[in-house]
Amino acid sequence: MTIRKKTTLVSAPAAGRALTLTALALSLAACTTVFESDKVDYRGAKKAAALEVPPDLTQLQRDNRYAVPDAKGVATASGFQQSRGQQTAAPVAGATEAVGPVSSDAVRIERAGDQRWLVVKQTPEQLWPQLRQFWEDNGFAIESESAATGTMETNWVENRSKIPQDFLRNAIGKVFDRAYSTGERDKFRTRLERLPDGSTEIYVSHRGAEEVLTGAQKETTVWTVRPNDPGLESQFLGRMVAHLTGTKDVKSAETTVANAPLQPQHAKLVGDKVEVDEGFDRAWRRVGLALDRVGFTVEDRDRVQGIYFVRYVDPEATNKEGFFKRLFTFGDDEKAKEAQRYRVLVKAAQGANVSEVTVQSNDGKPDTSPTAAKILKLLNDELK
Known part of the structure; x- marks a missing residue:
């Protein structure tokens, strides 16, 4: 009897303290939500369920990338590819060569309105593997590539930095990290255009999706398109500059791209x-x-x-x-x-x-x- 009484006297305050701590944690979780909206972190969501989107209807071989058809022959890129389908393609020079960082003066930022793009003194063949690595380093997988249009497109991924960094989430730790979701997904398309002098223009475009509640009782959710974000495009172009030039000062590169002169x-x-x-x-x-x-x-x-x-x-x-x-x-x-x-x-x-x-x-x-x-x-x- 004494042991049970002692146990009761000890466990009751302990249970009270547990309830108090739980209530405090929930209170703090409700009042101390912090959104790191000025940051991006897609790497934590790389293995999350991704939205399925269609590949381009025209699936071309990866040979002859960026080959330009003769104006007297087949004009369209797909037609040109088909016309060479029976030929054995020679390796594209520089397409798989290891290319070191470019110098900072070999990268230029241009801007028109809220569109920004890079001009890099390297060929598309030299840049292609570097850009694939760039997106993989930032938590994306390349979902589709098109030799005809000179584009590569990532999968849909969640920006984990938008998840509330509150007391309760930090207390629970990373064990239940996947239980948190922003209800938003992003994907990016990179377009490369060859210039006459052998340089390349690099464009990055963003597409966004968000999950919204529907139904009379808001019992179901559907994915809807949200507007593209020029700020995210600019931020990734800045990171791309840092990646291509090998600089560790990513924030400075992002600022340079964001502050490009407005035309x-x-x-x-x-x-x-x-x-x-x-x-x-x-x-x-x-x-x-x-x-x-x-x-x-x-x-x-x-x-x-x-x-x-x-x-x-x-x-x-x-x-x-x-x-x-x-x-x-x-x-x-x-x-x-x-x-x-x-x-x-x-x-x-x-x-x-x-x-x-x-x-x-x-x-x-x-x-x-x-x-x-x-x-x-x-x-x-x-x-x-």
């Missing part, structure tokens, strides 16, 4: 076309980046004729919830059947350093439909 607006919407006050070469590359950022699927491109062959689904032309569901859950051909195909035409206009961007139907005829007008507005907003 005047370069585009305006005039009737059924977008006028860009830039020559064809620059306008062509910026339209490619704009298509990436808006979320178009570029199936092919013909630089000789100035045509991007794209797929686009108008979210207002279909059920919104069903649209977003199909956007992130592929495995059948429904999305491809529903998506409309268009041609985005870039051509030099009358006068020096002026280009025009128009939208055509899949058969190459001018398209004046409401959807085509919407596409032009989206492009104009990106090209300003």
